[in-house]
Amino acid sequence: MKTTLFTALAAATALGCLPAIAEDLITSDRVGPSDAPNKMVFRMTGDGPSSTDPTWAAGYTKLYTDFINNHPGWQLELQMMTGDISQEQARMLEQAKAGHAPDCAAVDSFVLPLFKAAGVLKSLSPYFSKEEIAELFPFVRDGVTGKDGQIYAWWWSTDLRVLYRNTEIVPDAPETWADAKAAALASVKAGMEGMLFNGSRYEGTTFDWLGNFWGQGGKLVDEAGKPVFADAANRDKFVKAVDYYRDLVESGAAPKRVATIGNYDDFNAAATAGSTALFVGGNWQYRQLQNAMEPEEFAKWSFSMLPGITADQRSTGTGGWTVAAFSSDPKKVEMCAALTREVYMGPANALQEQLPTRADLYDKYDVFKSEANQTFAKALKVGEARPGVLVYPEISNQIQIMMGKVLTGAESTEAAVDEAFKASLDAYARL
Amino acid sequence: MSASAARRKPSILGASGRQNRLPSPYPWLMPVILVMGLFYLYPVIDVFRYAFTDLTLLGGEGHYTLSTFGNVLRRPELAQILWVTFVFTAGSVIGQQVIGLAIALVVVRAEKRRLFGTTILRTTALVAWVVPGIAGGIIWKMLFNEAPFGGLNSLLRLMGMAPVQWLSDPDIAMWSVVLSNIWRGTAFSMVVMYAALKAIDPTLYEAAEMDGATARQKLAFVTLPQLRPAILVNMILITIQTLNTFDAIIALSGGGPGRATEVLSLYTFNVVFRNYDLAAGSVLSILMLAISLGLALVYAAFLPKEDRS
Structure with a gap:
């Protein structure tokens, strides 16, 4: 009888424990056991277990599981950002100023200066060695370093813009704007809709296009952060770069609908549907195209550096994501740094083939030895990051407005550029 | 019972010998005053306060100044923004009112004739109303997509008609945005x-x-x-609702191309969240409030007196 009672009690105890054992370690909004005594709130992009790409979601699930197993007693509360990054980041900045920011969050590299200037970030310097910081690309290191020499975020991935082409229709990589126009017109003759690029009210519109201006040696802002993109030294270069896009539309080399495109997924859709043979996209789209296309279709696609006004005047925009800590609890800041190190600084780069920001990681992971990633890495050498100044978001906003007016023919290029410049100077004066 | 009669009532009761007084209104008014004050009045007062500063979202204390009003109201783009807002609001209000009335007349007539499907018709119209603005904007963006595989243009091609530049032509884009807003708001007018x-x-x-x-x-x-x-009450409601609409536009056109579809509410949003100018955004919010109140008063002036009371 005693044995029976003992067995029943043991079974009941085991059954009682079962929910805890069977509890999912990763849910849509939590990583780790729900009753863990320590909790860190992490606001993130799609670069995590909830990624829309099943391969990446599975990879991140494993990385996060390993991470939380390495840190018993902790749980992560995951907060997902929407796709409207500018709005999300502005809202997070306001929350941080009010003291309601998440403990740790993904911060887009181009708005990082705003967070640094607001003084809402905690130093991550104690958690990364001097050697690791020294390995960062210079533009990355400058971007995360504050005036006091401390680093206030870890910039873990970078990206760049390239010109994708269907080699069956455009066999040779266009090197100049004239080449690109000729290739786009040839693709139109072949029944395609021409060259696609972002042209609507969207950050990508500015950023994807800026390489055309930078390639000529143009400067957006001066040393003090004041807009100079249409002053005496830069206006001609700026107007030429805008006219390049305008000419593509007016000549029929690009469809008028580019003025409505504000999403890189539109290019993937058009490439997969076979309606375009040329588009300006991000390096991450190479893997996306590979996942979306049949192998024989994907084999037709290649990419090259963005064309320039001449073949030796070329540049491209480089961006990327950082992870930063907001918490005033040192334990959570340390946890944020650990998450960055163990999940994002290397493993996530390899998983998503997101270009690392440290030269040594290109040798560490085999995926970056592929021909495609080696080409991307070479293109990074002519890459330029957006200026880390407070007025940049408004400069970008004005360029987006200007581009809409120019691409639809609503205004002359000169008038639209001058309006954008004046509005940017006004914004600079207000800030 | 009139208000004066109500006031007399305690004295009649007092005739019984007790000195009755009106109960204090504060106990039952306080919850309303607190909720309204905390969640409505306080933010409005704060917006007025911000409008007299040079505050930004980027930190710093900010200073009190009168110059923000002048700087914002003198902005060269404001005239275009107000014109776009007028076209969007007028087009949406007239469209929602006329189509809402037409559907309601059809439903009432169908009910009188006991036709099958009146409930389905009412429910179908209401579906658009419950769709969130952002989702509505995305739905219409897919329909207006000008790619060869875009929704409406594919239909036009099937019918042998030329595709339309729904969102890339600044003149047509405005009406595309109005159309999507009419689709969304008609159900309310219909009800x-x-x-x-x-x-x-x-x-x-x-x-x-x-x-x-x-x-x-x-x-x-x-x-x-x-x-x-x-009709007048409905116009007050949908005018205010339309003036405040920006979620559907931001998802559909982002205010572009250029500023072709940038209404005042979206401009205010952009000024605060892209230009980080909290003070200027507050001035624009007050401008929106003034326009809404002004239009509401104009409509109310046409209400029959008994309805206004």
Whole structure:
């Protein structure tokens, strides 16, 4: 009888424990056991277990599981950002100023200066060695370093813009704007809709296009952060770069609908549907195209550096994501740094083939030895990051407005550029 | 019972010998005052306070100044923004009112004839209303997509018609945005008009029929005059709602191309969240409030006196 009672009690105890054992370690909004005594709130992009790409979601699930197993007693509360990054980041900045920011969050590299200037970030310097910081690309290191020499975020991935082409229709990589126009017109003759690029009210519109201006040696802002993109030294270069896009539309080399495109997924859709043979996209789209296309279709696609006004005047925009800590609890800041190190600084780069920001990681992971990633890495050498100044978001906003007016023919290029410049100077004066 | 009669009532009761007084209104008014004050009045007061500063979202204490008003109201793009807002609001309000009334008339007529499907028709119209603005914007963006595989243009091609530049032509883009907003807001007008139609005294129609009125005459001389208060109240509501609309536009066109579809609410959002200018955004919010109040007062002036009371 005693044995029976003992067995029943043991079974009941085991059954009682079962929910805890069977509890999912990763849910849509939590990583780790729900009753863990320590909790860190992490606001993130799609670069995590909830990624829309099943391969990446599975990879991140494993990385996060390993991470939380390495840190018993902790749980992560995951907060997902929407796709409207500018709005999300502005809202997070306001929350941080009010003291309601998440403990740790993904911060887009181009708005990082705003967070640094607001003084809402905690130093991550104690958690990364001097050697690791020294390995960062210079533009990355400058971007995360504050005036006091401390680093206030870890910039873990970078990206760049390239010109994708269907080699069956455009066999040779266009090197100049004239080449690109000729290739786009040839693709139109072949029944395609021409060259696609972002042209609507969207950050990508500015950023994807800026390489055309930078390639000529143009400067957006001066040393003090004041807009100079249409002053005496830069206006001609700026107007030429805008006219390049305008000419593509007016000549029929690009469809008028580019003025409505504000999403890189539109290019993937058009490439997969076979309606375009040329588009300006991000390096991450190479893997996306590979996942979306049949192998024989994907084999037709290649990419090259963005064309320039001449073949030796070329540049491209480089961006990327950082992870930063907001918490005033040192334990959570340390946890944020650990998450960055163990999940994002290397493993996530390899998983998503997101270009690392440290030269040594290109040798560490085999995926970056592929021909495609080696080409991307070479293109990074002519890459330029957006200026880390407070007025940049408004400069970008004005360029987006200007581009809409120019691409639809609503205004002359000169008038639209001058309006954008004046509005940017006004914004600079207000800030 | 009139207010004066209500005030006299305690003295009548007092005739019984007790010195009765009106109960204090504060205990039952306080919850309303607290909720309104905390969640409505305080933010409004704060917006007015911010408007007299140079505050940004980027930190810093900010200083009190009168110059923000002048700087914002002198911005060269403001005239275009107000014009776009006027076209968007007028187009949306007229469209929602007319189509909402038309659907309500059809539903009421169908109910009178006991036709099958009236509930389905009402429910179908309401579906658009419950769709969140962002989702509505995305749905219409897919329909207006000008790619060869875009929704509406594919249909036009099937019918042998030329594709339309729904969102890339600045002149057409405005009407595309208005169309999507009419689709979304018509259901609300339909519900208001439907309720008002049901409340019309049927004897008025019987009298009109006795006088030999045609259907058109009944609409013009019975239905519309009877609906006047409902139409005006509905116009106040949908005008304010439309003036505040920005979620559907941000998802559909982002305010572009250029500033072709950038209404005042979206401009205010952009000024605060892209330009980080909290003070200027507050001034623009006050401008929106003034426009909404002004239009509401104009509409209210046309209300019959008994309805206003």
